Amino acid sequence: MASAPSKLYADDVSLVVVLLDTNPFFWSSSSLSFSQFLSHVLAFFNAILTLNQLNQVVVIATGYNSCDYIFNSASDLNRSFENGRMPVMSSSLLQKLEEFLIKDEQLSKGEPEGRIKSSLFSGSLSMALCYIQRVFRSGALHPHPRILCLQGSPDGPEQYVAIMNAIFSAQRSEVPIDSCYIGAQNSAFLQQASYITGGVHHKPQNLDGLFQYLMTIFATDLHSRSFIHLPKPVGVDFRASCFCHKNTIDMGYVCSVCLSIFCKHHKKCSTCGSVFGQAQSEAASASDKKRKTPET
Amino acid sequence: MNNGAGKRINGGVEEDDDEDDVNGDLDAWERTYTDERSWESLQEDESGMLRPIDNQALYHSQYRRRLRSLSSTAARIQKGLIRYLYIVIDLSKAASEMDFRPSRIAVIAKHVEAFIREFFYQNPLSQVGIVTIKDGVANCLTEIGGSPESHINALMKKLDCSGDSSLQNALDLVDGYLNQIPSYGHREVLVLYSALSTCDPGDIMETIQKCRKSKIRCSVIGLSAEMFICKHLCQETGGTYSVALDESHFKELILEHAPPPPAIAEFAVANLIKMGFPQRAAEGSISICSCHKEAKVGAGYTCPRCKARACELPTECRVCGLTLVSSPHLARSYHHLFPIAPFDEVPPSHLNDPIRKQKRNCFGCQQNVLDSGNKPGLAVVCPKCKRYFCLDCDIYIHESLHNCPGCDSFRHSKAATAKED
Ligand SMILES: [Zn+2]
Ligand SMILES: [Zn+2]
Ligand SMILES: [Zn+2]
Numbered sequence: 001m002a003s004a005p006s007k008l009y010a011d012d013v014s015l016v017v018v019l020l021d022t023n024p025f026f027w028s029s030s031s032l033s034f035s036q037f038l039s040h041v042l043a044f045f046n047a048i049l050t051l052n053q054l055n056q057v058v059v060i061a062t063g064y065n066s067c068d069y070i071f072n073s074a075s076d077l078n079r080s081f082e083n084g085r086m087p088v089m090s091s092s093l094l095q096k097l098e099e100f101l102i103k104d105e106q107l108s109k110g111e112p113e114g115r116i117k118s119s120l121f122s123g124s125l126s127m128a129l130c131y132i133q134r135v136f137r138s139g140a141l142h143p144h145p146r147i148l149c150l151q152g153s154p155d156g157p158e159q160y161v162a163i164m165n166a167i168f169s170a171q172r173s174e175v176p177i178d179s180c181y182i183g184a185q186n187s188a189f190l191q192q193a194s195y196i197t198g199g200v201h202h203k204p205q206n207l208d209g210l211f212q213y214l215m216t217i218f219a220t221d222l223h224s225r226s227f228i229h230l231p232k233p234v235g236v237d238f239r240a241s242c243f244c245h246k247n248t249i250d251m252g253y254v255c256s257v258c259l260s261i262f263c264k265h266h267k268k269c270s271t272c273g274s275v276f277g278q279a280q281s282e283a284a285s286a287s288d289k290k291r292k293t294p295e296t
Numbered sequence: 297m298n299n300g301a302g303k304r305i306n307g308g309v310e311e312d313d314d315e316d317d318v319n320g321d322l323d324a325w326e327r328t329y330t331d332e333r334s335w336e337s338l339q340e341d342e343s344g345m346l347r348p349i350d351n352q353a354l355y356h357s358q359y360r361r362r363l364r365s366l367s368s369t370a371a372r373i374q375k376g377l378i379r380y381l382y383i384v385i386d387l388s389k390a391a392s393e394m395d396f397r398p399s400r401i402a403v404i405a406k407h408v409e410a411f412i413r414e415f416f417y418q419n420p421l422s423q424v425g426i427v428t429i430k431d432g433v434a435n436c437l438t439e440i441g442g443s444p445e446s447h448i449n450a451l452m453k454k455l456d457c458s459g460d461s462s463l464q465n466a467l468d469l470v471d472g473y474l475n476q477i478p479s480y481g482h483r484e485v486l487v488l489y490s491a492l493s494t495c496d497p498g499d500i501m502e503t504i505q506k507c508r509k510s511k512i513r514c515s516v517i518g519l520s521a522e523m524f525i526c527k528h529l530c531q532e533t534g535g536t537y538s539v540a541l542d543e544s545h546f547k548e549l550i551l552e553h554a555p556p557p558p559a560i561a562e563f564a565v566a567n568l569i570k571m572g573f574p575q576r577a578a579e580g581s582i583s584i585c586s587c588h589k590e591a592k593v594g595a596g597y598t599c600p601r602c603k604a605r606a607c608e609l610p611t612e613c614r615v616c617g618l619t620l621v622s623s624p625h626l627a628r629s630y631h632h633l634f635p636i637a638p639f640d641e642v643p644p645s646h647l648n649d650p651i652r653k654q655k656r657n658c659f660g661c662q663q664n665v666l667d668s669g670n671k672p673g674l675a676v677v678c679p680k681c682k683r684y685f686c687l688d689c690d691i692y693i694h695e696s697l698h699n700c701p702g703c704d705s706f707r708h709s710k711a712a713t714a715k716e717d
């Protein structure tokens with residue numbers, strides 16, 4: 001975590017791109033209601049914006065059927081403390097969020113209920129990275145970007161390759177991905193994302209205190225992180241998804257040509273088309289014979 | 297904490313993806329000579345006049361041409377990703393010569409270290425062994441294995457040079473070892489040869505034919521002058537031969553061997569290998585590792601089959617024999633397997649169409665695609681999800697991200713792409 005990017009104009013000016021999980025399938029089963037969650041999160045956004053005048057918060061909603069930008073503090077003109085209101089509370093976020101939720105729900109109509117109840121994390125992560133690249137392009141003077149995933153839905157194994165691609169791209173441009181998982185089981189993808197990019201992953205024990213967790217762990221700018229004691233990772237789940245059934249697996253078969261992962265033995269690689277021969281044993285024994293004769 | 301190092305190496309890896317953009321900052325008159333399609337640098341404006349296009353559009357069109365040629369020829373290249381490489385280091389007295397500073401062997405050691413690290417980074421499942429030639433005899437310094445540290449440590453201890461060199465002895469030894477590896481592996485030898493002669497016990501031509509039959513790809517980097525026998529060896533076995541002019545050239549030549557060579561189907565049999573993806577244990581947990589048989593504090597990896605602890609990845613579980621790898625290591629190459637389609641240019645009339653007004657923002661970064669002075673053709677559209685992107689995002693998406701944010705943000709398109717694969 002000491003590897004804070006050096007491209008910033010002040011050490012402590014942050015751009016936080018927040019990926020907000022709005023998946024209705026998760027929130028309908030969660031112990032914490034969505035509105036309680038929002039009140040924690042909105043207070044947190046306001047705290048970040050008041051920590052430094054130049055701080056910027058961008059919020060992208062991660063839905064079940066779609067993803068979209070719902071808030072950008074840089075373009076929100078109502079950012080002021082007049083009449084006692086907190087800056088972000090200024091309804092624009094909530095209004096955009098509601099529009100998004102309605103649209104997202106409409107998209108799911110007419111679709112058969114799938115078994116996957118994950119949200120489209122790979123999409124919102126890709127959008128966040130595109131936005132951050134735009135900030136990098138804007139010149140040498142830009143705030144210090146990081147991504148914060150607030151997620152509760154289970155992992156979508158079908159997004160494995162896309163999520164890994166996004167993680168490596170974030171790592172390359174030195175953008176840490178922080179993650180706070182509020183669901184039941186822990187998320188292997190979020191753990192890997194934070195571990196690989198040097199971000200912080202945390203799964204709060206008590207969701208009633210979500211705001212406190214967010215403030216103590218995720219509000220600190222990247223420069224100050226090296227001075228504070230952050231929770232140590234309780235291990236990283238390195239499970240992968242098989243390419244054939246999109247199951248999350250901890251053991252599997254890997255194609256020796258293209259490294260595709262399968263959960264069962266196949267005759268042919270569906271990715272690169274290689275045929276897996278039984279030639280292995282034959283060739284090995286043949287070459288063994290060849291070898292033994294000159295030696296003796 | 298090895299994060300920093302990871303990032304640096306990774307930057308290097310990416311360089312071979314991002315091809316040269318030499319033409320980027322040339323003057324217009326220079327450009328006419330570097331780019332034979334000079335008519336492409338003119339475009340028609342709204343009033344039908346011809347004018348040179350601006351640099352951004354030029355850069356973008358070059359990038360698109362590159363992308364098109366890549367996607368047409370290199371669709372799904374097979375790469376030999378599991379390599380078994382022996383590095384043969386000549387420690388004859390020629391290696392102690394001081395035409396390289398401070399000496400040939402010092403330069404070799406320095407760059408072999410860098411090479412081994414880079415090799416394991418780019419070839420996560422591959423293995424390396426080191427053979428040295430000294431006093432006319434070839435010795436195995438390290439057995440073939442997957443841990444960079446053990447090779448580097450062993451090499452640094454044995455750097456004194458004496459006697460003659462013998463290419464045949466080295467090849468015989470390596471041929472023996474490489475015949476034992478699994479048949480899905482690519483067998484390779486990289487010889488770092490300082491001497492100008494080889495002192496062999498028999499007919500080296502026979503040894504070369506033997507290597508050829510065992511499908512061992514032999515490459516040689518010379519440090520003095522070109523030798524016929526080295527060139528012949530490389531030609532016969534499909535390797536490359538080069539002679540280093542100076543230290544930086546040597547570094548360049550040796551690092552060329554780090555990325556995997558294109559797989560030639562007959563060189564290795566495809567196979568499915570059973571592997572485990574272990575969990576990383578919590579920082580500060582105490583357990584007895586199976587590799588050093590010591591109680592250790594700190595993170596290790598737990599074998600998913602037998603729950604034994606290993607200190608490093610990749611490795612083979614000492615208890616149950618399962619190959620243990622880190623899955624993100626495998627995932628680094630997946631964007632080669634599932635490339636995203638090139639985006640199409642948007643006709644300017646579409647952008648000015650009021651019905652499509654809401655589409656004027658780039659789907660990726662929210663930049664208004666009409667922002668930069670209403671120039672035409674400054675947006676692209678994904679053929680699958682029909683979302684608009686700005687040119688900067690187009691380049692970022694294809695060269696670094698390898699995901700289409702539009703396709704990934706819609707579940708129905710998701711299902712469609714999954715079926716295609
Ligand atoms: Zn499967
Ligand atoms: Zn394959
Ligand atoms: Zn150990």
Ligand SMILES: [Zn+2]
Nearest residue numbers: 599602613616
């Ligand atoms: Zn085991």
Ligand SMILES: [Zn+2]
Nearest residue numbers: 658661686689
């Ligand atoms: Zn864009």
Ligand SMILES: [Zn+2]
Nearest residue numbers: 678681700703
């Ligand atoms: Zn798309």
